[in-house]
Amino acid sequence: MKISVSFLSCKKILEAVKQINLTDADYIHVDFVDGKFVKGRKIPFHQLKKISKLSSKRLDVHLMTNQLNRYIKKFASLNCEYITFHVEVEKNIEKYIELIHSYGIKAGLAINPDTSLEKIKPYLGMIDLVLVMSVVPGYGGQEFLPHTIEKLKNLKAYLKDSKDQVIIEVDGGIKEDTGKEVKQIPIDLVVSGSYITSSDDFQERINQLR
Numbered sequence: 001m002k003i004s005v006s007f008l009s010c011k012k013i014l015e016a017v018k019q020i021n022l023t024d025a026d027y028i029h030v031d032f033v034d035g036k037f038v039k040g041r042k043i044p045f046h047q048l049k050k051i052s053k054l055s056s057k058r059l060d061v062h063l064m065t066n067q068l069n070r071y072i073k074k075f076a077s078l079n080c081e082y083i084t085f086h087v088e089v090e091k092n093i094e095k096y097i098e099l100i101h102s103y104g105i106k107a108g109l110a111i112n113p114d115t116s117l118e119k120i121k122p123y124l125g126m127i128d129l130v131l132v133m134s135v136v137p138g139y140g141g142q143e144f145l146p147h148t149i150e151k152l153k154n155l156k157a158y159l160k161d162s163k164d165q166v167i168i169e170v171d172g173g174i175k176e177d178t179g180k181e182v183k184q185i186p187i188d189l190v191v192s193g194s195y196i197t198s199s200d201d202f203q204e205r206i207n208q209l210r
């Protein structure tokens, strides 16, 4: 199980990123909230760019915006392993997946807690990752929504029967107990923010999750 660390709930972000660099986390999870597509903590792109340059980890970018042409292009200039956007944008999804791939970056589709998995199925042959939201997107530090477990299990079973090479990522409210639950499914990539960054010892929290 790989781990991607989110800094969305941190007050001192630059210090948190330096600490993430010292751990064996696989990626740094970069949340971009535009305040329109979802409400939440907005960190402007120019700031995220600075933060990202400080990171020794590759970026796992989570776009919460409708302005995908603009922001895929901007984030593609950074050190991205994945760029993920929401299936709820509904329009031009295939075009944006192709745009991400045109930069040699892996493409992900995110799905909100109340959106049916059916919405994502038509795109599974084109994408590299499905990001299942286990909180309503916008803020770090929320409680994991329990019905996500069923959704993750269903998606896992569906992918097992298909030939698509897609990994599953879960995002929101992952701490020791919820981390154990998703590990059992198992999930490939787990985002964890406040559980890790609220500690003095990030590596110890990452070890707990692993």
Ligand code: DX5
Binding pocket: 006, 007, 008, 009, 029, 031, 040, 062, 135, 136, 137, 138, 139, 140, 141, 142, 171, 172, 173, 174, 191, 192, 193, 194, 195
């Ligand atoms: C929520 C974000 C998450 C969040 C995770 O909109 O997408 O990435 O920051 O943070 P925790 O682990 O604190 O829920």
Ligand code: ZN
Binding pocket: 006, 029, 030, 031, 062, 171, 191
């Ligand atoms: Zn996220």
